Amino acid sequence: MKQDEFNQQLCSFLKASTTPFHAVAEMAKRLLTAGYTPLAEDATWNIEAGGRYFLTRNGSSIVAFGAGQDSLVMDGVRMVGAHTDSPCLMVKPNPEVLRHGLLQVGVEVYGGALLNPWFDRDLSLAGRISFQSKDGQLRSELVDFHDAIATIPSLAIHLDRGANKNRKINPQKDILPVICHTAASEKADLRELLHARLQQEYPEANVERVLDYELSFYDTQPPALIGLKREFIASARLDNLLSCFTGLQAMIESDGAASTLLICSDHEEVGSTSAAGAGGPLLMSVLNRLAGDNTSYAALAERSMMISTDNAHAIHPNFSASHDENHGPLLNGGPVIKVNASQRYATNSETSGLFRILAALEDVPVQSFVVRSDMSCGSTIGPITAGNTGIRTLDIGVPTLGMHSIREMAGSRDAWDLCRVLRRYYNHRKALWTA
Numbered sequence: 001m002k003q004d005e006f007n008q009q010l011c012s013f014l015k016a017s018t019t020p021f022h023a024v025a026e027m028a029k030r031l032l033t034a035g036y037t038p039l040a041e042d043a044t045w046n047i048e049a050g051g052r053y054f055l056t057r058n059g060s061s062i063v064a065f066g067a068g069q070d071s072l073v074m075d076g077v078r079m080v081g082a083h084t085d086s087p088c089l090m091v092k093p094n095p096e097v098l099r100h101g102l103l104q105v106g107v108e109v110y111g112g113a114l115l116n117p118w119f120d121r122d123l124s125l126a127g128r129i130s131f132q133s134k135d136g137q138l139r140s141e142l143v144d145f146h147d148a149i150a151t152i153p154s155l156a157i158h159l160d161r162g163a164n165k166n167r168k169i170n171p172q173k174d175i176l177p178v179i180c181h182t183a184a185s186e187k188a189d190l191r192e193l194l195h196a197r198l199q200q201e202y203p204e205a206n207v208e209r210v211l212d213y214e215l216s217f218y219d220t221q222p223p224a225l226i227g228l229k230r231e232f233i234a235s236a237r238l239d240n241l242l243s244c245f246t247g248l249q250a251m252i253e254s255d256g257a258a259s260t261l262l263i264c265s266d267h268e269e270v271g272s273t274s275a276a277g278a279g280g281p282l283l284m285s286v287l288n289r290l291a292g293d294n295t296s297y298a299a300l301a302e303r304s305m306m307i308s309t310d311n312a313h314a315i316h317p318n319f320s321a322s323h324d325e326n327h328g329p330l331l332n333g334g335p336v337i338k339v340n341a342s343q344r345y346a347t348n349s350e351t352s353g354l355f356r357i358l359a360a361l362e363d364v365p366v367q368s369f370v371v372r373s374d375m376s377c378g379s380t381i382g383p384i385t386a387g388n389t390g391i392r393t394l395d396i397g398v399p400t401l402g403m404h405s406i407r408e409m410a411g412s413r414d415a416w417d418l419c420r421v422l423r424r425y426y427n428h429r430k431a432l433w434t435a
Helices: 002-017 021-034 190-201 239-253 282-291 293-303 349-361 383-389 414-426
Strands: 052-057 063-065 078-083 088-099 102-110 123-133 140-146 178-181 207-219 224-226 234-235 260-265 305-311 337-338 368-371 393-397 399-401 408-411
Touching: 002 021, 002 224, 002 234, 002 239, 002 414, 021 052, 021 063, 021 123, 021 239, 021 260, 052 239, 052 414, 063 282, 078 239, 078 383, 078 414, 088 190, 102 207, 123 190, 140 190, 190 207, 239 305, 239 399, 239 408, 239 414, 260 282, 282 293, 282 349, 282 368, 305 349, 305 383, 305 414, 337 349, 349 393, 349 414, 383 393, 408 414
Parallel strands: 078 260, 078 305, 305 393, 337 368
Antiparallel strands: 052 063, 063 260, 088 102, 088 207, 102 178, 123 140, 123 207, 224 234, 234 408, 337 393, 399 408
């Protein structure tokens, strides 16, 4: 796959993946097309050399792996990790708010969202709905309204003359989306709206009543290649669906000779502590089943590596002082190795050194990021995974501007470059580490 086709496919993936549930469904579809076999966690697995498999948990996390031609215990596993969730506005259980003839929806902020960019955008709604069917069964289905059904209007500057200096956003009162005009005599019930949507999209489901849901609003503006030379990509959810797609494409294109694994977990933006998060048991459960026993697992862990892929902060031309002067990654300057002495990133000299060797083989430039010493540092699934598994880990990402905004921006070459290095990594037959 060439760079232009890669970016077109990336945009298509981003557009389809409006929630973690939709991202995992899209990844599963692409894996099935590529010949991967779905597995159930509660079933017996029959793993064959050269076989390719995947499984999901909670519908929002996914693990795909390929059994290489040689022993995965003796040769280790080349692993890549990312996360499926992004900061957003999630609908509350009892969300209906009727004010001055307008029906609004109460929302809760998920993750560390930049809230100002959410105003005056055309918003839609997507997620998972759990319902009772007419035969009494509990079922769940994914929904996506696709159309713009909501917006969060700004307060006019005439009514807030200091808006451009010190406007603060109260997440309880100021960011409720407006979804329709409603008379005071009308009953406002989001569940009835969702019931009708389910009947429209899944007429065979025989929906009796909506029980609960996990729904979030998203910006309907589609992903786009922008810039005079189309050198940038702009989209919602680049953090971290760009990494999910990059790892997925690299794995699908790998030659299958070595044992490989991709895990994309939910709930990273809120700490990863969940059954489907990187702090949960999903990855260890898979690796233990592949290894077979504790001794074999210890050998597998020693011979394996995890590359945690999560977007990095590109240097902002208007705010360059927010970066360490020697560590300001440039858009289209190549993947970024992320380093932190306090282990907020899991990179060490061995894992970064191997990545530099692989990148050089693909003629891909590599950059470094270290947060300013007088600023706190964010984190990733890297340290969590390293701590849970005992496996050497590298933290790396594509440089990004506007991270955690409703629309982010990255270089149109960087994800393609990272994909090439990850594919080289997946195809690496030699021992990762020497004694």
